[in-house]
Amino acid sequence: MKTRVTPYVDKIINHETEASWRLQCWQAGELEFQVLSAEYTDVVHLDRRSCICHKWDLLAILCSHGIYAIKLKRYDQCDFSEHWFSSDCYQATYNDVIHATRDRKQWGLRSDERV
Numbered sequence: 237m238k239t240r241v242t243p244y245v246d247k248i249i250n251h252e253t254e255a256s257w258r259l260q261c262w263q264a265g266e267l268e269f270q271v272l273s274a275e276y277t278d279v280v281h282l283d284r285r286s287c288i289c290h291k292w293d294l295l296a297i298l299c300s301h302g303i304y305a306i307k308l309k310r311y312d313q314c315d316f317s318e319h320w321f322s323s324d325c326y327q328a329t330y331n332d333v334i335h336a337t338r339d340r341k342q343w344g345l346r347s348d349e350r351v
């Protein structure tokens with residue numbers, strides 16, 4: 237089952253999606269694309285989950301070039317998102333870890349502790 241990404245990642249992907257509207261893209265191979273902006277030419281390899289701009293490689297979040305290539309192939313963007321960015325994974329990570337506590341002013345000190 238595919239899940240949505242966290243709101244933070246969703247915000248980044250929305251920004252990159254808007255940036256992708258200003259690009260042009262040519263398919264150079266089955267999963268290789270040349271993506272042109274007004275200033276640069278970037279190369280996307282969907283099979284490697286990689287773009288020469290290095291955003292996708294470094295952040296593991298799709299860059300505008302990757303998004304454009306995925307749309308050109310009519311692939312599902314979720315198939316290229318890392319599972320650790322999903323809301324389900326985030327909730328599983330922090331589920332039952334952060335417990336409610338009293339206010340810091342109410343914390344007591346052990347007799348051997350110094351402030």
Ligand SMILES: [Zn+2]
Nearest residue numbers: 287289299301
């Ligand atoms: Zn890129």
